[in-house]
Amino acid sequence: MTRPGVGVAITGSGSAVPSTTLSNDQLSQLVETSDEWIRSRTGIGQRRVAQPSVESLASLAAAAGQSALDAAGLEATAVDLILLATSTPDDLFGSACQVQAALGASQAVAFDLTAACSGFLFAMVTGAQFIRSGAYRTVLVIGADVLSRWTDWSDRRTCVLFGDGAGAVVLQASEVDQLLGFEMRSDGSLNGCLTLAYQEQPQSLLEDISVSQGTYQPVAMNGQEVYRFAVKRVPEILEKTLFHAGIDRDHVDWLLLHQANQRILDAVADRLGIDRDRVLSNLVNYGNTSSATIPLVLDEAVKAGKIQPGDLIAASGFGAGLSWGAAVFRWGVVS
Missing domain, CATH: 3.40.47.10 (Thiolase/Chalcone synthase)
Structure with a gap:
């Protein structure tokens, strides 16, 4: 509240x-x-x-x-x-x-x-x-x-x-x-679909005591499962966020999604019935920068003059955890 x-x-x-x-x-x-x-x-x-x-x-x-x-x-x-x-x-x-x-x-x-x-x-x-x-x-x-x-x-x-x-x-x-509104979700049962996991290497200290002295393994991902998860859950949570905020999707100026894959961006926009020209995208130049993607594409759009004060933005992040969320906000100071 x-x-x-x-x-x-x-x-x-x-x-x-x-x-x-x-x-x-x-x-x-x-x-x-x-x-x-x-x-x-x-x-x-x-x-x-x-x-x-x-x-x-x-x-x-x-x-x-x-x-x-x-x-x-x-x-x-x-x-x-x-x-x-x-x-x-x-x-x-x-x-x-x-x-x-x-x-x-x-x-x-x-x-x-x-x-x-x-x-x-x-x-x-x-x-x-x-x-x-x-x-x-x-x-x-x-x-x-x-x-x-x-x-x-x-x-x-x-x-x-x-x-x-x-x-x-x-x-x-x-x-x-x-x-104007937000929703956040997590589903740990799907954690194995996208991980940067610790792998232990046991080290014996004493006869009956060992500790783990391992390291982290490279990113591992089940791409098909993550795609299916994203194209289902992201539209759902955006619709819920807009509904609870009392906002019609037609009033959204920009769809701001985590830059994971252009196919996901297109599929989410299509399922929401939002024109693709209202979807912000810059992953052609930067790829998936994880937690940086949303603010990076937002900043570029602001500096390019695409996003103006008062514009209504529907944003969604999704990925490892698996976790996902959405927020609806107006850009800038609006009286």
Whole structure:
């Protein structure tokens, strides 16, 4: 529920991507594939990959966060809370505090939120609740992932999909609430369809005591199951969110989906009866950047002038967990 006089406005966006591009043709030198094969099945033409010792998860996240603050006209010291949605932190204890320090957001509490490709949407909803409760007035939400760290570059089923990047938005307390509705879901029974799993390597300490000293394995995915899950559950949750918000789908200006696969984007739009020219897409240039996809495509559309203040956006994130969610909001400050 929204407290009287305490709504949420999304007042700025930003993004950052690594400088190095990896094209489909270059990938064909690593695995048996081709530009035509990848584009026809995914819609992806290239992706960005972070260079070791040059670009970190924290540096990309901080750059995206600073860009969002600049767009909102805010100093970092005005931020009360930083939520970093990531599944690929530089430090397993969390990278949000590194981002806070890099930004100089000395007044902000910062923590990581892990929900894979649903992470940014879940973090945005979480940040909104802190504002609605009256606890904080300014929240910086960042989605960032460096999946190149955990991609099996010999597996053509997965290595063609993923890229690195970061995106961010600023949420601020507002008299007029612009977050009109949201829904979030999880189904752990489908967890095995998409994993970045820990694999233990037992190590004996004493005769009757062992510990695990393993590592994480590359991303593994059952692509067919994830596709079936997405094209069924995403339209459903978007319809529920719109219904509960009392909004007709014809009034939606933009459909903003996690950039997993162009076929999924097209199928969801078709099932909702939304024209494809109202579906935001940039995965041809970046691939699937996990929690970064939604804010990255949002920021590009804002900077290109496609999204204008007051535009109604229906967004959905979905992926590992399996998890999925939706949010309906108006862009910018609207009186």
